[in-house]
Amino acid sequence: xxxxxxxxxxxxxxxxxxxxxxxxxxxxxxxxxxxxxxxxxxxxxxxxxxxxxxxxxxxxxxxxxxxxxxxxxxxxxxxxxxxxxxxxxxxxxxxxxxxxxxxxxxxxxxxxxxxxxxxxxxxxxxxxxxxxxxxxxxxxxxxxxxxxxxxxxxxxxxxxxxxxxxxxxxxxxxxxxxxxxxxxxxxxxxxxxxxxxxxxxxxxxxxxxxxxxxxxxxxxxxxxxxxxxxxxxxxxxxxxxxxxxxxxxxxxxxxxxxxxxxxxxxxxxxxxxxxxxxxxxxxxxxxxxxxxxxxxxxxxxxxxxxxxxxxxxxxxxxxxxxxxxxxxxxxxxxxxxxxxxxxxxxxxxxxxxxxxxxxxxxxxxxx
Amino acid sequence: xxxxxxxxxxxxxxxxxxxxxxxxxxxxxxxxxxxxxxxxxxxxxxxxxxxxxxxxxxxxxxxxxxxxxxxxxxxxxxxxxxxxxxxxxxxxxxxxxxxxxxxxxxxxxxxxxxxxxxxxxxxxxxxxxxxxxxxxxxxxxxxxxxxxxxxxxxxxxxxxxxxxxxxxxxxxxxxxxxxxxxxxxxxxxxxxxxxxxxxxxxxxxxxxxxxxxxxxxxxxxxxxxxxxxxxxxxxxxxxxxxxxxxxxxxxxxxxxxxxxxxxxxxxxxxxxxxxxxxxxxxxxxxxxxxxxxxxxxxxxxxxxxxxxxxxxxxxxxxxxxxxxxxxxxxxxxxxxxxxxxxxxxxxxxxxxxxxxxxxxxx
Numbered sequence: 001x002x003x004x005x006x007x008x009x010x011x012x013x014x015x016x017x018x019x020x021x022x023x024x025x026x027x028x029x030x031x032x033x034x035x036x037x038x039x040x041x042x043x044x045x046x047x048x049x050x051x052x053x054x055x056x057x058x059x060x061x062x063x064x065x066x067x068x069x070x071x072x073x074x075x076x077x078x079x080x081x082x083x084x085x086x087x088x089x090x091x092x093x094x095x096x097x098x099x100x101x102x103x104x105x106x107x108x109x110x111x112x113x114x115x116x117x118x119x120x121x122x123x124x125x126x127x128x129x130x131x132x133x134x135x136x137x138x139x140x141x142x143x144x145x146x147x148x149x150x151x152x153x154x155x156x157x158x159x160x161x162x163x164x165x166x167x168x169x170x171x172x173x174x175x176x177x178x179x180x181x182x183x184x185x186x187x188x189x190x191x192x193x194x195x196x197x198x199x200x201x202x203x204x205x206x207x208x209x210x211x212x213x214x215x216x217x218x219x220x221x222x223x224x225x226x227x228x229x230x231x232x233x234x235x236x237x238x239x240x241x242x243x244x245x246x247x248x249x250x251x252x253x254x255x256x257x258x259x260x261x262x263x264x265x266x267x268x269x270x271x272x273x274x275x276x277x278x279x280x281x282x283x284x285x286x287x288x289x290x291x292x293x294x295x296x297x298x299x300x301x302x303x304x305x306x307x308x309x310x311x312x313x314x315x316x317x318x319x320x321x322x323x324x325x326x327x328x329x330x331x332x333x334x335x336x337x338x339x340x341x342x343x344x345x346x347x348x349x350x351x352x353x354x355x356x357x358x359x360x361x362x363x364x365x366x367x
Numbered sequence: 368x369x370x371x372x373x374x375x376x377x378x379x380x381x382x383x384x385x386x387x388x389x390x391x392x393x394x395x396x397x398x399x400x401x402x403x404x405x406x407x408x409x410x411x412x413x414x415x416x417x418x419x420x421x422x423x424x425x426x427x428x429x430x431x432x433x434x435x436x437x438x439x440x441x442x443x444x445x446x447x448x449x450x451x452x453x454x455x456x457x458x459x460x461x462x463x464x465x466x467x468x469x470x471x472x473x474x475x476x477x478x479x480x481x482x483x484x485x486x487x488x489x490x491x492x493x494x495x496x497x498x499x500x501x502x503x504x505x506x507x508x509x510x511x512x513x514x515x516x517x518x519x520x521x522x523x524x525x526x527x528x529x530x531x532x533x534x535x536x537x538x539x540x541x542x543x544x545x546x547x548x549x550x551x552x553x554x555x556x557x558x559x560x561x562x563x564x565x566x567x568x569x570x571x572x573x574x575x576x577x578x579x580x581x582x583x584x585x586x587x588x589x590x591x592x593x594x595x596x597x598x599x600x601x602x603x604x605x606x607x608x609x610x611x612x613x614x615x616x617x618x619x620x621x622x623x624x625x626x627x628x629x630x631x632x633x634x635x636x637x638x639x640x641x642x643x644x645x646x647x648x649x650x651x652x653x654x655x656x657x658x659x660x661x662x663x664x665x666x667x668x669x670x671x672x673x674x675x676x677x678x679x680x681x682x683x684x685x686x687x688x689x690x691x692x693x694x695x696x697x698x699x700x701x702x703x704x705x706x707x708x709x710x711x712x713x714x715x716x717x718x719x720x721x722x723x724x725x726x727x728x729x
Contacts, residue, residue: 043531172403173559173602184666199531206668226692229671304585305564307646
């Protein structure tokens with residue numbers, strides 16, 4: 001296992017980039033700690049696959065260096081980086097048995113057969129394919145094949161890092177739970193450095209110790225799942241994490257109060273005067289309906305999604321969402337909304353503003 | 368407008384893809400087919416569309432038997448997981464293509480395309496080619512083409528599966544609104560329980576080529592007829608533990624008891640299976656009459672606002688979804704609580720015997 005350092009890294013797919021807009025990956029400095037589990041999260045086109053391909057050596061960056069345990073590998077080909085990769089779609093040898101597919105990376109490196117047999121057994125148990133080791137991979141379902149790909153990624157203990165690129169896309173929801181739990185357990189037991197690329201927030205948050213959120217070629221926040229939820233540093237993080245995402249409401253902020261259409265909202269803490277586009281952000285989980293307190297709101301629909309309800313409403317011309325409990329009655333008298341002051345964040349030009357006297361939370365290095 | 372399946376079945380190469388199935392779908396309804404891969408969702412849709420011919424049974428459209436009729440001669444539109452558009456045509460021509468094939472007059476085509484594009488928020492992109500659009504816009508173009516024909520039956524086979532998480536979230540909210548306006552019969556296949564709940568309407572749960580239950584979506588979710596349906600309609604999966612009934616008491620593991628009330632009161636003594644959803648398991652805070660179980664914590668996952676706990680309870684694997692962020696020690700024993708009102712009781716054959724008390728109130 002290794003610490004991976006990104007030093008002044010950037011990438012453009014154009015031969016002669018002139019402005020920042022030409023870069024698919026904007027300048028980035030970051031250390032991926034040895035033995036930590038990271039997720040790279042963002043929508044398609046945000047630069048997350050570009051970054052992963054630079055780490056794996058499939059792509060040579062236009063600028064900067066990449067180091068494994070302090071050693072420059074920027075010009076080293078993928079094969080010399082000693083990493084294991086699992087891709088979105090299964091890569092298996094159809095004519096080989098499941099056993100031989102799993103054994104392939106070990107045999108390739110000349111490990112003795114006794115060791116190979118032992119590791120293949122361990123990995124087969126992890127992916128739940130012990131009973132299918134003798135059959136050929138041909139004719140297996142897509143998710144069975146993807147389990148083999150995952151197993152092959154995990155079979156070597158001596159890799160510098162394990163890289164996953166949307167590995168659970170073709171897997172059924174129930175099996176996703178199994179495999180994610182296995183990956184998590186594997187990480188706990190063996191402490192591999194893992195980088196997991198996904199657009200699925202649930203996968204990212206549940207898998208990783210730290211989530212790296214990317215937007216438009218830039219890292220906008222690196223944080224624990226709790227930090228991303230409680231203190232999104234950018235409105236994009238608020239929108240992207242959480243389902244539905246954070247409510248973002250245009251407001252005026254003066255000291256401890258925010259004003260929306262002339263009505264005031266308690267912020268719990270004081271803020272210095274702000275310029276530019278000012279908004280407040282409140283997650284649907286921290287808004288509640290009320291008959292008597294708070295500010296007026298117009299409920300448009302209530303969706304029963306099982307374990308809770310999502311209330312879709314209009315708040316002074318802004319669409320907002322409110323989470324209500326599974327058994328909560330939403331009567332006609334529920335015409336007001338209350339925001340929990342401890343969970344109202346303030347944003348200026350999309351970046352979070354720390355209240356006066358507070359330390360700003362951890363932010364993305366590129367911010 | 369009604370679509371009726373009467374004893375429809377399909378066997379392919381000796382394997383039963385669809386067991387004999389009866390089903391009636393009404394005009395203006397959204398019907399979700401929920402089940403894992405290979406449970407029969409696509410097979411059933413292909414039979415409805417006329418892409419495949421059933422081995423037994425009849426397909427009746429508005430009282431008329433259409434069993435052997437080709438898909439071209441039926442009033443059907445279908446959208447697949449892989450968005451299919453003509454890459455060399457503009458968005459406008461893509462949407463217009465089904466109507467042109469039908470030989471409709473240009474003025475009628477234009478009005479229909481404009482309306483359909485407006486619904487799918489594609490009006491500004493009508494002159495672009497599909498590959499110049501984002502994935503979400505490409506799939507909206509495919510949806511618009513399905514809607515423009517004004518087909519009586521619209522079949523959507525996991526239409527959002529290839530889209531980004533956030534786009535999916537947005538389209539899931541939009542799609543039911545669009546459907547309300549169209550008045551067609553919609554069938555929507557998905558593997559995800561959350562998607563079924565967000566779409567609302569009716570849900571049919573599928574398992575190994577059978578429809579296990581069909582009804583209003585929240586009813587199927589809260590009052591599953593058997594353990595299979597409960598399992599299909601629960602993500603993370605429903606938890607189970609064994610329970611025995613003695614007299615007026617239910618005896619759970621760990622020496623926990625609950626009164627045998629309602630339907631359970633009249634049942635013979637014996638062994639049953641209890642099921643409960645992950646979000647009903649609690650740690651710390653709990654109802655006064657909650658039952659307490661001790662389980663070993665194997666993995667925790669944080670989502671930012673909630674914690675998933677994966678537990679081993681005497682060999683039974685449970686998942687709990689606990690509100691808030693909790694720092695717990697892996698490998699340690701953890702006390703978890705379960706309110707008897709959240710427990711479903713199933714027979715040994717899997718049939719529901721007593722629904723959870725809360726579900727009847729909800």
